[in-house]
Amino acid sequence: MAARKLNKTKVLGVALLAAFAALLLYLFGLFIMVLWLSVRNPGSSAFMDATLAELRLSKPEAELKYQWTPYDGINKSLKRAVVASEDSKFTDHEGVEWEAIRKAWEYNKKQAEKGKSKMRGGSTITQQLAKNLFLSRSRSYWRKGQELILAYMIEFVMSKQRILELYLNVAQWGGNVFGAEAAARHYYGVSAARLSQYQAAQLAAMLPNPVYYESHRKTSYLMSRTRTIQKRMRLVAIP
Template sequence: MAAKKINKVKVAGAALLIGFAALLLYQFGLFVMVLWFSVRNPGSSAFMDATLNELRVANPKAALKYQWVPYKNISSSLKRAVIASEDANFTGHEGVEWDAIRKAWEYNQRQADGGKSRIRGGSTITQQLAKNLFLSGSRSYWRKGQELVLAYMIEFVMSKQRILELYLNVAQWGSDVFGAEAAARHYYGANAANLSAYQAAQLAAMLPNPAYYDAHRNTSYLRSRTGTIQKRMRLVEIPD
């Protein structure tokens, strides 16, 4: 009996070691990918691939609107607008804003207790890049934990300019629209370099729910949020 218990403990210990080794190998693989994207531009992202798969359920010929554009060819107004809207302290933090996560969690709990569906995110631009580039839109503690780990990896390897360049190129701006260049052409028939301050603020306001605003481009909330972001744009710092 004692020998059987010892064998069970050994088997359990071996399983734990194997699981831990697999986890470390997975994290190492992600770190290699972070290094790769620090110098190479992605042709797609995990979020783009997932969106395309969903679209092709209804239309097998569906395609995404996406075109990479260098950082220098993206309007400074859009850079300011996105930072003002999504992560005002972008240039000052190290990837994660724990106080913002706590406040978002408390707000969402109050919303849930009141039976309301509107939720608030506490993610930084770096965290959103980690999710868009490597993960998915699923909501789970595992996915959120992996997002945090990736955010620190990204900040360790990449400059703030590179992080913002990647984010602006893989962010979703419509049901099938990804990246600043495709968004500028889709909504305004312009290039990302030539966006006005108002257009940039409006695009930033769309980020939390891009598929919805693709179909509802003139809501009172979108107009109000655009105005608020436009007022805040001059207050934020963008990486050079």
């Protein structure tokens, strides 16, 4: 009996060591990808690939609108608008805003208790970049854990300027529209460098639900949100 228990303990120990080794290998692989993207521009992202696959289910010839634009080729107004809208403390935090996550969790819990579906996110720009580049749209504690780990990796390896440059280039701005350059040309017929303050603020306002706002840009909420972001733009710092 004692020998049997000892064997079970050994088997459990070996299994735990194997699982730990697999986790370390997985994290190392993620870190290598983050290092790569600190110096190389992505041709696509996990979100782009998933969106294209989904679009091609009903339209096999579907393509994404996407064009990489360097940081200096994007108007400062858009940089300020996105930071003001999505993450006002972007230049100060280390990748994760735990207080924002706590407030979002409390708000969402109250919404669920009331039977309401409107939820609030507490993710920083860095977390959103991690999700867009590497992860799926699924919602789970495991995916959130991956997002947090990746956010810290990204902040450790990349400058704030590089993080914002990547985010502005892979963010979704419509059903098949990704990145600031494609968004500027799709909605306003100008390059990302020539966006006006209002246009930049409107693009930032669209980020939480870009597919919906692609065809609902005249809603009273979006117009009000755009004006609010415009007022906040001068109050935030950008890298």
